Amino acid sequence: MQYPQTDQQTLPITPDYWHRDAIAANLARFRRVALDRPDLKPASVAVCVMTPPSGHALLITRRAAALRRHAGQWALPGGRRDRGESVQATALRELHEETGLLVPGAGVLGVLDDIATRSGYLITPIVVWGGYPGHLLSGPVSEVAEIYQIPLADLDVQPEILTVAETDAPVIRLPLLDGYVHAPTAAIVFQFCQVALHGRQPRVAHFEAPPRLWR
DSSP, rough: OOOOOGGGGOOOOOOOGSSHHHHHHHHHHOOOOOOOOOSSEEEEEEEEEETTTTTTEEEEEEEOOOOOSTTEEEEEEEEETTTOOHHHHHHHHHHHHHHHOOOGGGGEEEOOOEEEEEEEEEEEEEEEEEEOOSSSSOOOTTTTTEEEEHHHHHHHSSSSSEEETTTTEEEEEEEEEEEEEEEEEEHHHHHHIIITTOOOOOOOOBBBGGGOOOO
């Protein structure tokens, strides 16, 4: 996806509390919850803050349509952790593999709550500062259909909470472009906005995806 070309005279004003130091400070104060689930496959995702000319954004991908599981869904760059790999290293490796963005270890700003998924993964979200690399981002077409930089203002909204017959847990979704992003991505993005942008301490591990996405 090309970075938007924006007239410098009409750039939106980015709130001071969205800048790197403020986000890092909020994350440092966050008391994250780690889950002990050896029965699940460990994985990490990168919650990557970008700074294109149009304003601060999060890097979100659309999964390829030919994938066996979760095809076409919105996702954060990430994947299963290799043996002996740290949660941070996994997030940075997957970010590079899926988008071409290379972020050094110093770009890690913090860690959000672990989330256990119905598909058998224990996800650790790693917040990283991607900045503005000044080149096009691209990933393997077998995995990534498109790469988007979604403005933080579009994501920093109240989520829609639904009830369904199949579970007592609340189902979360966030509006995004032509549809919705669902848990676990929606839960992670919501927690990121609340923690990193506003200094709050919400818990999101209890949120569900709609039943059609459980497999």
